[in-house]
Amino acid sequence: MSDASLNTHDFSNDASFGDFFALLKPRVMSLVVFTAFVGLLVAPVSVHPIVGFASILFIAIGGGASGALNMWWEADIDAVMKRTQSRPIPSGKVSAGEAKAFGITLAVMAVVMLGLAANLVAAGILAFTIFFYVVVYTMGLKRVTPQNIVIGGAAGAFPPMIGWAVATGGVSIESVLMFSIIFMWTPPHFWALALFMNDDYTKAGVPMLPVVHGRRATRAHILVYTLFLAPVAVGAAFTSIGGPVYLTASVLLNLWFIAGAVNIWRRDEDTAIADKYRAERKFFRVSLLYLFLHFGALLVEGVLRSFGMGGW
Amino acid sequence: MAIVKEHELHKRRFSRNMGVGLTLLAFVALVYGLTVAKMQRGDPMEAADHSPRVSILPAEPSE
Numbered sequence: 256m257s258d259a260s261l262n263t264h265d266f267s268n269d270a271s272f273g274d275f276f277a278l279l280k281p282r283v284m285s286l287v288v289f290t291a292f293v294g295l296l297v298a299p300v301s302v303h304p305i306v307g308f309a310s311i312l313f314i315a316i317g318g319g320a321s322g323a324l325n326m327w328w329e330a331d332i333d334a335v336m337k338r339t340q341s342r343p344i345p346s347g348k349v350s351a352g353e354a355k356a357f358g359i360t361l362a363v364m365a366v367v368m369l370g371l372a373a374n375l376v377a378a379g380i381l382a383f384t385i386f387f388y389v390v391v392y393t394m395g396l397k398r399v400t401p402q403n404i405v406i407g408g409a410a411g412a413f414p415p416m417i418g419w420a421v422a423t424g425g426v427s428i429e430s431v432l433m434f435s436i437i438f439m440w441t442p443p444h445f446w447a448l449a450l451f452m453n454d455d456y457t458k459a460g461v462p463m464l465p466v467v468h469g470r471r472a473t474r475a476h477i478l479v480y481t482l483f484l485a486p487v488a489v490g491a492a493f494t495s496i497g498g499p500v501y502l503t504a505s506v507l508l509n510l511w512f513i514a515g516a517v518n519i520w521r522r523d524e525d526t527a528i529a530d531k532y533r534a535e536r537k538f539f540r541v542s543l544l545y546l547f548l549h550f551g552a553l554l555v556e557g558v559l560r561s562f563g564m565g566g567w
Numbered sequence: 568m569a570i571v572k573e574h575e576l577h578k579r580r581f582s583r584n585m586g587v588g589l590t591l592l593a594f595v596a597l598v599y600g601l602t603v604a605k606m607q608r609g610d611p612m613e614a615a616d617h618s619p620r621v622s623i624l625p626a627e628p629s630e
Contacts, residue, residue: 271579271582271583272583272585272586272587305600305601306604306608309601312597
């Protein structure tokens, strides 16, 4: 080894600020922010705007930290899946160790700060969410069971519950229902994605439902979960956070969603391959709209209530 | 690879350092804002201020 070779570290692939931000999974974070915000706003207790803003920010950072820890643990899978190959760790911009340190630091900071800004109940649920997503889902179940999405969905369902806890300092039927909507919605949403992204998961060895039990079973699962989701989503209309606007939106959206699920269930593989999974792709897009509009309707009810309208 | 005073590396890292700096600054501003908000709201403000805490003083008999 000559002297010249001592200093050959290549700096051209340095991580930028944006690469560390990408570790936080900004797209997932936007869903966390939105649902937590709705949970906070529809609660019957008003929150100081700065406290509310800070709480949502710390919930988002906590969610982002679990994203970073998830990327640290799954760097090997991400490297083989087309959808995730350009993430900061597989692309070599951030090392796995850096992502781990970054994730742990942010997670601790977010929980402590939420406890100080809001209350210990909210901080406790946030801590549990991070633990559940990183340890139970990512490390424990994702590579072991085809029900991974069902269990992992719980982690994504906690943010509105945390938002509610920030305002009220507790848990109630309304926040449990908001949790249940996201919890029941996640499996059909991801299984629809898995139907047309199946190759990626097979390559990575993740036991997604279509890989393990086949596409026929996945189609049936999507329908069953969609049917179970409907009463939960519509039922929320009859609690203190619901009202006529939400009820109308929820009934229409659920009919649309169930129609899509029935369509997916009735199709066979040949038809799906022939039109390049058009119905499955459409169902996936509708599912995003479904969740967004449900929480949007709750938000509308909350705003109306603050003007003395809305609700029952 | 010689590190000169104004290496290209410094230019590239400037944006990252700037980002970290601004984030920390925003965090300080946020904690300051939170403190003001909580003081205004009158949250329990008992702390280690070297004076007896109201909650541990014996209740005075009412007249």
